[in-house]
Amino acid sequence: MSAGQVVGPLLDLLLPAVCPACRAQPGPDVCAECHGLLPRLPASCPRCCAPGSEIPCPVCRGNGLAHIASARAGFAYTGTMKRLIGDAKAGARAATVQALAGMLPLPVDAVDAVVAVPPSPGRRPGPHLATACARHAAHRLGVPLIAPLHCVRHASEQHRLSRAERARNVVGLFRCQPGVPPSLLLVDDILTSGATASAAAAELHRAGARCIHASFLCRTPQPGDRPN
Template identity: 30%
Template sequence: MGRITTIRRALAEGASPLADLLYPPRCPSCGDAIGAQGGLCAACWSQLVIPGDPSCAACQRPFGDHGPPHGALCGPCLAHPPLHDGIAAGTLYTDVSRKLVLALKHGRRIALAPMLARLIAARIPAADNDRLIIPVPLHRWRLWQRGFNQAALLGRELARAGHGRLVVDGLTRTRATPSLGGMGARARTKVLTGAIAVTRKQSIAGRNVLLVDDVLTSGATTTACVKALKKAGAKTVLVACFARVLDEALDQARQTKRPESEDPGRHVTK
């Protein structure tokens, strides 16, 4: 298996100059020329907001530079303790991260999946390789229309990076659900009740699970997935996403400038 991987890597590297000649590398966010395929230009990279510490011990919600000490819980987690066992978000939801998600999901630029997954992977705590990676499912009609599940693509890249074993059909969406935008918490819960089911209960019981999605907004869909996994006996469920919608944390991050010593070029061409 290692030899096959080496051969594939060598073939890909050999074909890279030809691919760059036919399709010059461009930033998927703004379209500017960049040094290599699969990266961002320096300007767009600087507009990504990476969640940092201090953060909530339960959900990793950033507190800002002057937040509570390590081990503190945020207000939402104190009021309603989460069912999950943590959130690993690659970025906060900004204009740039939104463009990347839309390019992957609706623009069919599936080649973006490795870059997005690398940002997620940087936020995932170390664990044994026995962890299961399960993507948030699409209903079969949505999957048929789109042709792929973006969460599954991200999960595949995380599995390749050694963060667990991908179980692409670990969860299923038993019925089509409408967009949750504009709904209140009670309405979202009602729509999703019974809409997510576990397909392999015997393989999930007692296991650590990495639940993967592209964007985490209200958390209603994620909660429904976590409930199904915990009911099936999952030991822990860590939520991993590329972009997390946290407006208040984003406002705090915008007040802190990125250190001038940081070289964004290190991140955009790998």
């Protein structure tokens, strides 16, 4: 257990709630001023989240992420948002995790349940941001949070790999219990190439899902981004 995972809960008990971004304004949510400075994504493809509103999307050519009907991401993984996510994963105050979870964009279409991309086996204790986001989304949508997906092995860090290497890296990464609802929202914290989400969605399809939407808190910056 890291020092952050010990200190974070103690701070929640001992100190007043403050904005997790500026650590000055009363919290526990991100204050209005900081929220206005977060790197929101501009118009993006509703199938793959690539920047731009051109139809068909020049990146995915209208095909979207494999096995995923629609995809949404709220922010660019940079600046204050990148720092907040780093704090959350390092075991920051629970309020930071909850503040981030509340920023996840929700799908336009109705779903039967919400599923988080699961953590790797042997992950260190502490909050799992994707699961926290999924739990919050399920509450907002009024549907159950289910956990049929399991990560069965460790994978190399995706950000160090090429797009082709990322796709190979996640082959066989997940297993899913059969009998999942037909319409699902799949949640993860960061979208890079989409390989991880597509691998998870493929297993959900094999387990009975027919329509899978995906929501991500952030997307890694891409050429053409001009975050608002």
